Amino acid sequence: NAGVTQTPKFQVLKTGQSMTLQCAQDMNHNSMYWYRQDPGMGLRLIYYSASEGTTDKGEVPNGYNVSRLNKREFSLRLESAAPSQTSVYFCASSESFFQPQHFGDGTRLSIL
Amino acid sequence: GENVEQHPSTLSVQEGDSAVIKCTYSDSASNYFPWYKQELGKGPQLIIDIRSNVGEKKDQRIAVTLNKTAKHFSLHITETQPEDSAVYFCAASIGNDMRFGAGTRLTVKP
Numbered sequence: 001n002a003g004v005t006q007t008p009k010f011q012v013l014k015t016g017q018s019m020t021l022q023c024a025q026d027m028n029h030n031s032m033y034w035y036r037q038d039p040g041m042g043l044r045l046i047y048y049s050a051s052e053g054t055t056d057k058g059e060v061p062n063g064y065n066v067s068r069l070n071k072r073e074f075s076l077r078l079e080s081a082a083p084s085q086t087s088v089y090f091c092a093s094s095e096s097f098f099q100p101q102h103f104g105d106g107t108r109l110s111i112l
Numbered sequence: 113g114e115n116v117e118q119h120p121s122t123l124s125v126q127e128g129d130s131a132v133i134k135c136t137y138s139d140s141a142s143n144y145f146p147w148y149k150q151e152l153g154k155g156p157q158l159i160i161d162i163r164s165n166v167g168e169k170k171d172q173r174i175a176v177t178l179n180k181t182a183k184h185f186s187l188h189i190t191e192t193q194p195e196d197s198a199v200y201f202c203a204a205s206i207g208n209d210m211r212f213g214a215g216t217r218l219t220v221k222p
Contacts, residue, residue: 004155041214042118042201042211042212043201043203045210048208050208056208059211090156092155092156098144098210099144099146100146100210102158103148103156104155105153105154105155
């Protein structure tokens with residue numbers, strides 16, 4: 001009964017470092033999403049994947065890349081981290097396209 | 113693109129009272145309106161949603177109403193309980209564009 005699992009839960013990086021945030025869902029959902037959440041703002045979509053093998057840019061894609069490894073897994077990569085990418089990152093999945101139902105508990109990322 | 117405004121940003125009510133959170137959207141073609149509850153340290157949880165062909169939907173103590181003409185929708189929580197305390201987000205979507213409101217922090221005082 002895991003739902004959406006994100007790893008790691010916390011991470012501190014230095015400017016210029018790279019890292020990959022992992023996300024996996026066990027509900028056999030086709031659609032998956034990556035959001036960032038900043039104080040005083042709603043969630044903003046970074047990238048989404050409508051189905052296995054497809055990915056598309058969302059509202060704020062600059063500085064990020066994604067991989068839909070298989071139906072279960074959707075990873076988010078920061079190639080060269082910047083302080084402006086300090087945020088909480090959420091992965092979500094859904095059965096219906098663009099109706100995110102289940103969210104992970106987030107990755108809290110700080111970039112110094 | 114879509115733009116969603118949410119009010120109020122904070123709301124404090126006494127246990128047992130009702131709470132109402134309102135959102136307005138800009139794109140009249142938006143057709144899906146979900147509401148999420150986010151507890152501290154957790155991800156958002158979908159609590160109720162409504163589609164543009166429905167004016168009202170209810171699920172136990174929560175209800176959502178949609179006024180397409182005025183382009184606004186509201187979340188109503190009746191008989192509030194301390195465990196309703198959380199941040200609530202509305203969203204509006206059309207196709208592959210979904211935008212979220214900035215959130216309402218609801219505090220229910222025992």
